[in-house]
Amino acid sequence: MNKDRFADMSCSVARTAALIADPWALLVLRDLFLGLVRFDELRRDLDIATNVLADRLDRLRAAGLVVREPYQQRPVRHEYHLTDAGRDLYGVVLSLLAWGDRHLAVDGVPMRLVHKSCGRPCTPTVTCGHCGEELVDExxxxxxxxxxxxxxxxxxxxxxxxxxxxxxxxxxESDVHEAGTRP
Known part of the structure; x- marks a missing residue:
């Protein structure tokens, strides 16, 4: 698959997919969100080949989603930390988790989420940033x-x-919004 083709499309979904629409990349992001930051623990958790993990981490770094920081000098070992742009993908990962829990978790959900502020179990939803109403296609x-x-x-x-x-x-109604570039 030529990811450059998607990165060049005039579509935010396509451009984002070019960066993270790969199961390994998403699972690396998931593990980083869960606090696994060292190469060896990521490899062990994901049961992923070393070269595949190195490739995904390199791509996430090149995209500005992850930074690599040394934590040991001899031999040199690194931790991987999400950047602000990487942390902004948290809602995307939670949305995938919520969909999978709803439609694919036949034996029950693999992880439960608890909202720290209220202490209650929660289900991720996408909401309007202005009124808080859930965003559904209708x-x-x-x-x-x-x-x-x-x-x-x-x-x-x-x-x-x-x-x-x-x-x-x-x-x-042309003053409702600015249309931008016309086809």
């Missing part, structure tokens, strides 16, 4: 953004989004 309208364009990977979506903008313009 409750969200998608409009074109300033970086949107008709390009490989977004040609039909761009036509639909900008077509919706044209209909809004025709109805006199």
């Amino acid at each position: 409750a969200v309208e998608v409009l074109p953004g300033p970086g949107g364009r008709d390009a490989p990977g977004t040609a039909v979506i761009a036509q639909r989004l900008f077509g919706a903008q044209d209909r809004a313009d025709d109805a006199g």
Whole structure:
């Protein structure tokens, strides 16, 4: 799979997928979130080949999601820590966990989450940053953004989004948002 193709698409989902849409990369992120930061403990936990783990960590580092810091000099050993950009993927990993718990955990959930603030078990949900309401597909309208364009990977979506903008313009609602680059 040519990840560069996805990284060049005018789509945040495609660009993010180019970085982390690989089971090993996601599992490395999961383990980093769970506090496993040393190469040997990551390798042992994941039961992953050394070269595969090194490749995933190198890719996460190159993407600015992880930094490598020495913790021992002889021999040199490193710990891997999430950057701010890497920590921002926590919600993505939790969303995958919640979906898997709901649809694939036939023997019961592998891990339980407890919200530290209230001490209660919790299920991750995606909510509106303004009102706190849960975001589900029926409750969200998608409009074109300033970086949107008709390009490989977004040609039909761009036509639909900008077509919706044209209909809004025709109805006199063009000041609702800024449409950005037109196809």
